[in-house]
């Protein structure tokens with residue numbers, strides 16, 4: 554059995570908060586649900602900052618910019634600036650520019666936010682939006698395979714795209730048949746949880762392209778470590794004095810484990826305590842990485858330790 558998954562009592566909570574100077578928060582299911590803040594979350598975030606803690610917001614959502622997240626946070630009452638937000642859209646563009654040193658343009662499966670972040674980094678892109686669709690005629694497979702490809706494309710980037718079609722899958726696959734073409738995905742969440750069950754997420758589009766191209770995408774979002782690396786670079790945060798707070802074991806908590814951070818699971822979102830316990834009791838070391846260090850019923854449970 555793995556260690557961890559300890560409920561945060563008030564004394565333990567005070568101890569943890571004294572040992573960190575940075576707290577990373579996932580947003581949906583942690584600080585808000587839909588358009589309503591989780592009770593106590595606004596007071597927590599504001600009081601943490603009043604007491605000198607650094608707070609950052611992490612999201613796998615590729616459809617919103619830092620600016621848009623900052624506005625949503627402030628509209629709900631959170632003290633937050635866009636620089637405190639780390640999302641997969643700006644981090645994907647940063648990755649292509651700084652890490653992959655992309656020369657050429659991007660074939661983008663994704664929307665206006667991703668397009669804007671690529672532009673910010675001076676990267677040209679094609680493919681975004683409803684896009685031209687070929688009309689199936691006689692021998693359509695030959696027509697699709699003969700559609701001219703843009704020789705400038707050096708990367709395929711996949712984010713959330715409500716205009717995803719067979720033709721986009723086909724074009725992405727054909728670009729990726731060139732082994733030098735970079736294959737990047739914002740995130741691999743397969744479900745966007747919504748009231749009443751949810752809808753397919755970016756991960757479903759990524760899986761389709763992985764299957765068709767027989768390649769594996771490099772992933773920017775949680776549970777990958779890249780967003781934390783961006784934070785370390787931009788803000789000089791110290792991972793040993795940082796805690797990650799999230800509602801999903803397979804993204805938030807696993808990212809924390811992958812980065813060597815302590816983690817807190819909050820039970821107001823997707824994952825349950827039973828799931829965490831099942832990972833804890835399993836014999837697989839891989840599943841032990843999904844076990845949070847601590848858990849709380851809600852982030853409001855951290856508030857009394859700040860009095």
Ligand SMILES: [Mg+2]
Pocket residue numbers: 579580581582583799800801822
């Ligand atoms: Mg969440």
